[in-house]
Amino acid sequence: MSLEKTLYIGPFIHSDSLTTLDIAVNGMIGVDEHGTIAFIRRDMKGKQLPTEPGWEESKIVRLNARHGFFFPGFIDTHIHAPQYPNAGIFGKSTLLDWLETYTFPMESSFREVRQAAKVYNRVVARTLSHGTTTACYYATVHVAATNLLADVCLSRGQRAFVGRVCMDRLSPEYYRDESAESSLRDTEACIEHVRGIDPGFELVSPIITPRFAPSCSDESLKALGKLHQDSGIPCQTHISENKSEIALVKKLFPEAPHYAGVYDEAGLLTSKTILAHAVHLTPEERSLIKTRDAKISHCPASNTALASGCAPVRQLLNEGITVGLGTDVSGGYTCSMLAETREAVMVSRHRSILEDGSDECKLSVEEALYLATRGGAKVVGLEDKIGGFEVGKQWDAQMVTFAEVGETVGGLDQKEGPVEVFGGETYEEKVAKWVYTGDDRNTMAVWVRGRLVHCKEGFKP
């Protein structure tokens, strides 16, 4: 891959700690032929270009300081790509009946590659349009459809982890792995496919994906754990989302100390493990997860929609556990990580209500954005490559734009997007408005490794 060297000129904003944003209003970031950040300037006000020797011929992407900022791409650490057509459809179900009623029938339709092509192209295009530059996908049990998802991510340029779902028990007859052996074999087939299309896993990586403990036999969990340990390929699964689910795990694994222990005993709880949800973990489980350095994907919209509970994010963070955000489509209703960031703030307010008004529970906008970028980068083990703007990191970024409301009493230009800037706002307030009131209309353009992977009509790169 060789790209035009590019200078991104304008405000850039990224997290410099959990609680604070670094805001460089007069910034410039130089991105080289490989999509890597070569240098960063923070005070370009009034300076003539070119300021860097060797960059005289570079392409320039310029953003007026009043009209937006560059921001790191979002990292969605938990999304079920095949469930996308069900987004927004739940009734009043909770986890276990929702799986039976909506999820398994939809996922089973991916035996048809044509269905996979239709849905997966749409999911990847749509999540890119929302600024998701990295996604951890659950696919289905089907090898061909899963491989197609990897192909789509690579061709559309989205950084992705793609997992064939393993489920050899307690699953419907019409949708399951035949055996622990076939589950392992099919998982290996998908890994080999990704190795074929992206040998260094530079953009797309396989990920070992036991659905969750109840749908995997002991034998299958152990085989997948061994594969995880031997290959170093990451793994992802669910944990402690819902109280009935936890009771089911207790019944199915009577000898395990707890839910987290089931994964640990199978060799599936390591620093390369992503655990989705973690709403109801016990102190012992949190301590084990911390010891193993396993990562947690917090899915607030899903917590709410399925009435699972409010994950105690502040407690997890205080105990030193790594947390990112996931949309959990379609347990979550939205594939927008911006909406999910807002939901993280909102669910933390509900956690505060649960804890009698505790202020400590509340996540700020800055903290939620950290989880959506830096936190997610750590969850997927790519904190050296993505999540913020530093020299040597890759240019996974989005250009966020908005227009100022005019002085006149005119109408509405809907193309401008929903964020309303009236003129007196600080940058911190503009960021808060983006998180609370913005949507994909405010994401003008999106890059992964320096490649333009999405832009709005009218964007002149």
Add this chain to the structure above:
Amino acid sequence: MSLEKTLYIGPFIHSDSLTTLDIAVNGMIGVDEHGTIAFIRRDMKGKQLPTEPGWEESKIVRLNARHGFFFPGFIDTHIHAPQYPNAGIFGKSTLLDWLETYTFPMESSFREVRQAAKVYNRVVARTLSHGTTTACYYATVHVAATNLLADVCLSRGQRAFVGRVCMDRLSPEYYRDESAESSLRDTEACIEHVRGIDPGFELVSPIITPRFAPSCSDESLKALGKLHQDSGIPCQTHISENKSEIALVKKLFPEAPHYAGVYDEAGLLTSKTILAHAVHLTPEERSLIKTRDAKISHCPASNTALASGCAPVRQLLNEGITVGLGTDVSGGYTCSMLAETREAVMVSRHRSILEDGSDECKLSVEEALYLATRGGAKVVGLEDKIGGFEVGKQWDAQMVTFAEVGETVGGLDQKEGPVEVFGGETYEEKVAKWVYTGDDRNTMAVWVRGRLVHCKEGFKP
């Protein structure tokens, strides 16, 4: 006002009870020169037009059954128009500090009519674009700015209740009524202005608006109560949003039996009273409110954002109290009633979590839509005119559209809006997708009393 007689042909959907939607896929609604529904047909499939004598020359607005439906306009029963520029800006504040930090400084800027013109034009244009055909506005203390809001609603064609805010104590020096007398006098001036521009209050009505008990002296509450009783003009205020606020009311009104009693004793608790929030009412208060037939505006996004609590909507409904929805901009972050409808569903899930998984608390999509339309109509006392499609009601409606995802693997047409229809969905599921994943891009056109008051670029009426 005389309009072209118009036939609206296509699916129409509206609530026929709290829990059910009436879905007429092959519908036709005839709207006369006065914007009134003259007839409704439910089975137009394969029929030739014209089918109605006297309607041969009518205008036709046709919607393909696969691409959307007509739906009643939303009724926002609680929105602070001047706070719109603050939407999304809270920090981690709760009610009382939020008022001091963000709200009062913003509202005080409406002493400048130019500020009012800029913001109010935008609020009305924007809420119309979200399908809000009726809004209950709080303005500010300023007479000129409040009158301007009424003018803007009338000229842009939004049905509205416009209230000058009364606050003669416990308010900052820089932003308050001088006295109970001036508060009453200024309120009467605003009422006279509206009477001047819309004598029958056909589209725009004044509404008496004591901010909330803590910011009104006894004298002022009583004077406003007398005005309410004598004039029959409706009133709106806040109640029991936040525990510190309730404690403050107890301290300020030591002799009142409770918060609701403060309003009742002043003559402000009647069947024409809209009470916003009602998160923490006691059984005695609910019983009094039921007896007086006062109405409640539930503001779920605000409940969450300010961590006020989760209003017990199911309980209110079970007890026979009338409930509608309000965005409560900018305690609520969004001016979209569609988003607020979703938030009502979500907050009911959190109420369920608070009540140990109670299924009964959960509002369905259908119930939330009822609250946003029929419920709101009852709250504002216009249930005979708006909220659903029946002969004799006025055509306050929105055309909701979405496109089906193509069979091909192509890109994304962002103009189509965010709702993704894959082809197998029932109408109930399409409605759920609209509520969970839709936004103003799915609102193609909006009418109030038969007048087209908003449409998207490209709409051919």
